[in-house]
Amino acid sequence: MNETTDTRKLRGEVRDFLAEERARGTVLGRPDSWLTGWDPDFSRRLAGRGWVGMALPPRYGGGGRGFAARVVVIEELLAAGAPVSAHWVADRQAGPSILAHGTEEQKQRFLPAIAAGRCFFSIGMSEQEAGSDLANVRTRAERVPGGWRLTGTKKWTGGAHVNDYAIVLARTGEHEDRHQGLSQFIVDLRAPGVRTEPIHLLTGEHTFNWFHLDGVEVPDGMLLGQEGDGWKQVTGELAFERSGPERYLSTFPLLVSLTRELRRGAATPDQQARLGALLARIFAIRQLSLGVADALDAGRPADVRAALVKDLGTRLEGELVHEVRRILPRTADTGATPGSYPHHLAYALLHSPGYTLRGGTNEILRGIITRGLERQS
Template sequence: MTTNAMAVPGQSYESLRDEVRGLVQSWRQAGRYSPSSDSWLRGFDPEFSRELAARGLIGITWPTAVGGRGLSNVARLAVTEELLRAGAPVAAHWVGDRQIGPAIVRHGSERLKAEILPGIISADYVFCLGMSEPEAGSDLASLQTTASRVEGGWLVKGRKVWTSGAHHATHIYLLARTTRGEKKHVGLTEFIVDMDSPGIAVSPIVDLAGEHHFNEVSFDEVFVPEHRVLGEIDRGWAQVVEQLSFERGGPERFLTTYPILAEIVEAPAEAVADVAVDVGQLVARLATLRELAWQVARALDAGDAPVQQAATLKYLGNAFEHDVLEVARKAFDGGHGRRGRLGGSGFRSALLASPGYSIRGGAAEVLLSLIARQEIM
């Protein structure tokens, strides 16, 4: 098979795509990275992120007044598709670029923008997400971490779990309860916290593949200055919902296993003849998922928060990622068949990590609940 699985009609932004393709090709030829699955979460390389920053490829959707390029979310989608299909090591800047920066642009004070956005754009700041807790995963509004008012700011106490990249992070986005009431969605506030603040401790969580990117983060009376509040106090839930559209509606929700699909597609036809129909179906599904991602990007450009559309993309995308692995298992006999172990695409690692695909960013049951609330036209 020689079909390019990404060859789908649509707005192309070819100059951006060509720039990214040239960059990843030069890094691969120099042996500076090898394509891998889950690269947006596990592929941590600050130098690669700084190279993107030097080319103006981080924060491209942000206004020029804050250091961005003022381009569309559709333009950013073209960049991120190319990075993910190449399995490039983008984890160092991914969270900051994808959702924290846009949240600060929309809701942050002028002081917060000036303090944080330049560090994200330059790839000097690495963000992690302080959302999930031991007793509040997909039911995010049930979180128990508290932030109490003190002179000049807040004191935070509690724990966050499954915090990817916290051991590398310079900053953490933190969702904490600032007021208790009858409705759990009320009384939540967003904060931007320095990871070197006294009272923060990071404990590693090693996954089934023996890899460390998850962590538990504890906060023991951590002081957060008043100006590090993101948006409105006690009204953070609406901002979280908007932010999740950025998190759930991107191509990382269906391109995590693309390097493995590409290896099958690019294999000699006779070597994978027994899965030809399966591969054709995967490529067709990929085209549909890409169109959904473009719809989400266009909605974001229109100023909307496409909650249901993003949930739909993530739900269908996670199923696609799992099916790619199943087809790979058949094509390569679990990595020990006709062509031997999959080269470079990390089949074993991806397979062991795959149970988490449908949990991170929201469990399938939560996504189906959101999808069911869509208006019937």
């Protein structure tokens, strides 16, 4: 994606907005804030600028600007460490999935609310024995008059305790091929039978949950797509989940903090070279991610390239934290002044075990990449 007059203007507008939000004290520049920074009021202000649902068609309340323009906005939000987790999943994948597979009634009901920052979604995929191996899901959906009854437990369901809906992958039929007989459902997170238990991060933050479905009744109108098409729909959805800038910019605020510290002192040639090497790696992965955005705008499959972005990007995230620490050794401290280098370093270190796990482990992703390359050879 080449910067145009329009994209440069958009980037400038987002930076001005973020400067206003910093003055309000809502943007603290924390690493991984797209995951843990749940601030629905911030999301609604962002939506008021037209920066949520940017890739959705105007007839459904979206901006109709495509994924490439959306990348400009989210790059700036991630680099600033803005609190965007409330609307993140709805904007990134629930909205596009409903647009691709939903009924007209579902589109009219959910998409305008997503674009307005009034409807927030969680991901109901992973389970205890089905993390990256989603074909092993055991949550079941049984036919009942007028709909379905869902029973099972999901794990690592971010925001299930505060969001409005979750798109849940469940088994609706038995087949020798585990990829068959799966379907997706839009589940009201306030429905009877829905229960969540917190899973705390090392920082103590409550982002993830056990998500229990104890005979939850879901009407026919909340089946997403066709019965039995769940696997095909999920693999397409994962292209949105795995390819975005959050897979390599989660720790960027730490890099910004490092750069500020080096500017205050006299950076050595070795420090400058190491910082340059990290920036070069980020730039290279960014080019891959932009290629996925172009493919999504053109309606082309992007699952293999998305897996590559996620594998390379999340490995870089973890390595960046430790390399930054070597460039400028300091004691990491969660109790330090918010926005300071020791504070950023502490949160980046405590979040780092999850970088190569969430969204699919790197081992699984490499299998996807290998099979994709074999098909193309």
